[in-house]
Amino acid sequence: EDAFALQETQAFITGTGVTQPKGLLAAPVAADSNSLPWGTLGYIASGAAGAITTLDPIMDLTYAPRVQFRPNARFILNKKTTAQLRKIKDTIGDYIWQPPVQAGGPASLVGYPITEVETMPDPAAGSLSIAFGDFSRGYLIVDRAGINVLRDPYLSKPNVLFYTTKRVGGAVQI
Numbered sequence: 001e002d003a004f005a006l007q008e009t010q011a012f013i014t015g016t017g018v019t020q021p022k023g024l025l026a027a028p029v030a031a032d033s034n035s036l037p038w039g040t041l042g043y044i045a046s047g048a049a050g051a052i053t054t055l056d057p058i059m060d061l062t063y064a065p066r067v068q069f070r071p072n073a074r075f076i077l078n079k080k081t082t083a084q085l086r087k088i089k090d091t092i093g094d095y096i097w098q099p100p101v102q103a104g105g106p107a108s109l110v111g112y113p114i115t116e117v118e119t120m121p122d123p124a125a126g127s128l129s130i131a132f133g134d135f136s137r138g139y140l141i142v143d144r145a146g147i148n149v150l151r152d153p154y155l156s157k158p159n160v161l162f163y164t165t166k167r168v169g170g171a172v173q174i
Contacts, residue, residue, distance in 0.1 A: 009118075012024065012139070012170050013076075017171070021168060024041075024076075029128065031045070044060045044061045050123050050127075051084060051123055052130075055088055055090055055096055058096065061132050062112065069134045069138065072136060072137070074115055075112055075113070075114045075115065075130060076132075078120040080122045085097050097114075137173075140173040147165070148165045149164050
């Protein structure tokens with residue numbers, strides 16, 4: 001179960017679309033504007049190579065999606081990016097990262113929940129290390145029910161091997 005979850009998560013973020021889902025970061029990207037071509041994701045540059053040091057690009061990012069995609073939006077980033085963001089303060093000295101309101105809940109960044117995904121890229125020049133949006137509307141996951149199990153008692157005597165496969169697909173749908 002854990003192996004499937006790890007492989008699926010990696011494919012949903014960085015998959016090429018060949019024998020795996022087309023990942024979120026495989027979609028074409030362009031500088032955010034009001035007239036992006038269909039299927040193109042917008043990005044906001046942080047203004048610093050490999051680091052996020054101010055609140056400005058985060059605020060620009062939260063207002064980049066159309067208004068109908070913001071109510072259920074969330075941030076997706078890895079732990080190194082989270083570590084950078086936890087150190088940023090607003091103009092009155094409060095940290096922009098906030099711990100979960102209740103046990104087991106998500107932490108938040110400028111009021112939106114955070115999901116840590118280890119397969120997101122580290123902060124670096126030109127990397128897309130933070131994703132923000134309503135992923136339930138913007139990324140389609142197709143999951144064929146069930147896991148196929150094939151028993152192979154012949155190849156590894158005296159052991160019995162089991163081959164398991166699961167079919168999933170995914171792609172940006174904006």
